[in-house]
Amino acid sequence: MYLGSKKDKYLTIVLFLAPAVGIFLIFKLAPILISGYLSLLDWDILRPFSSAEFIGFENYRNWILGGELFVMLKHTLTYMILYIPWIIVLAVLEASVLNQELGGLKLYKICFYLPVVSSWVAGAIIWGFVLNGKYGYLNQWLSLIGIEGPNWLEDPFWAMPGVVLAALWKDTGFYALIVLSALKSVDKNYYEAATVDGAGAFTQFFKITIPLISPTLFLLIIFNVISGFQIFEPVFIMTDGGPANATTVVVERIYRYAFRIYKMGYASALTWILFLLILFVTLIQFRFEKKVNYDR
């Protein structure tokens, strides 16, 4: 209970919020708005800013008519189609394991969460070993069941699935924790009632657990669609967009155009196109929310 005057209370709230709001305004909102302005300029980042030329929506026009955008979107969608279903399934499986009354649970948690806290650079090196076409562990395991594995990261067709494998390894632990908290919040009475009614574990899982954690799963899908559009580190570190541009994705191109080709305006326009795309897709997703949310 707060004992000071109303005015003091108000001031305290403002003061406590000020650092967070200030940091947000200076380091988040301002750069976002500035990038919007930059996207209307032809600015070579190595030249003085005074040399920048206002060109209106020319950068946007070039992106949309140039063709490169659609190639990147195709790669990004491929990534999402391969990644999202698996990350949901794996996160639910992992969370279900963690939700059991098993011995050594802490050890499991550490094992599952370790990839999340390791750096992508270290992860990429490990996956370089795993995915190596000739000597990689994955192909060695596949050969045990009679499958000749591909030359993952050097093959334009298999490079993206290779990146997805590494990303799944890296991210599952994080999403599993979110699903785990949802699983913990499911009322145990439902299961007891179902058991009395004679429902098996399988039925309980699909008829009780999944519907009741559906808002969380929906959140994960939205989250992963947004982060799928923004996929950068694994692609940048593992394939650098290659081989033969087979894994170029939007954020990797933004980086490339801004810092390697020095076209800051062009890169900024792509950033805004990405923002609008994510906004559009998220709005569509929210329209579907009612159908999956059993709480409403």
Next chain:
Amino acid sequence: MKNLSIVFLLLMVPLALFATGAQDESGPVTLRYASFSAGEDNAATQQAMIDAFQEANPGIIIENEITGYGEHFTQLVTKIASGDAPDTFELNMENFLAYAIRGAVKPIDDIAADAGINLKETYAAGVLDACSYNGQTYAIPQMFSTVLLIYNKDLFDAAGASYPQEDWTWKESLEASKKIADPENDIWGTFNPVQFWEFYKVTQQNGGGVMTPDGSKFTINSPQNLETLQYMVDRIQKHHVMPSDTELAGRGDWDLFVDGKLAMISTGVWAFTDFANRCEFPWSVEVEPGNTKKATHFFANVSCLSRDTTNDMEAVKFLNFIASDPLSVQMRLDAQWELPTIKDASLMKQYLAITPPDNKIAVFNSLEYAVKPPALEQFQELVEILNPRLEQVRLGMLEPKEALDAAQKEAEAKIKL
């Protein structure tokens, strides 16, 4: 209200951290130097050079900002764009041109003359030429390296092939490769990656090039270039003397050579120390073979003045010291940190005396055929256009003609000459 004061004070602390103290005008000059080439191995050598300079020039303090090669350019671009460029910074030759063309660095001829430095008398003509653009000098060359043909004598002996000679052409090189290569046993004749950096050089060995000599037109799909690219991929796909991506299986070409599985590799003098330490077989070097003429790679790291620096004279003195002062030159030679750029060849005797390789003179002979990357404002865009297509040819997804025609068309559409 006491609580509020504490909150207010807490808020002020980070703000105070942001505030920077005003510089004392009468005090020593502080110069920021951003570099990447020292890496782990030569950071101590670089610091020793800086210490020696500071001792000789008590009024100048050098703030050394070392970053890795990967981050250096991203950081530098960001600092320049945000108006926080270091006074002086290191660039590799390919990026140097992009910076000079855009005016991100200052011409230094007049500054050097005022500082009593005669650039032409101090530095070797070839490396000084690499620092110039449009008749003006924009950088001080710090170190250079050449690319050579490095070969495994044991593999040549075992196949009964004669060692590479300076007058070798593609023909002799391919014949030897065919004799040596044994793909079944993972033994390979040669390795030159099929990518942009090799392509712009190898085309010139065949009288081609990605642009006309005056830089007025792209000649990416010229008959000479087509023949060159065909030759490059034929070594993988037809003659099978060079490993494909699958056969390489993620191994580095260096490792393949060190493991004794590769007879010839084109790489730079920077490999010497590593090869001398790790190769368990005799190896030597020769100038790379050409076809209708010779063309070799030459790389240099140079140091420039930011267009925004106000300490011109001090900056040039510093860069000149670490590049050419006898003390610095000796340190660089002792550390085998690439080659000093000075004109005085007598100092190179020490370098030549260290073997292997026994034929070290080829390092300097190669310089006679050195080619520069295309001088183009949109150079990096050209790389982005051409490189993926060369990769597609290497991976067997495109025919050389299709790839070069497409690259020519796209370069003409996107790059202003």
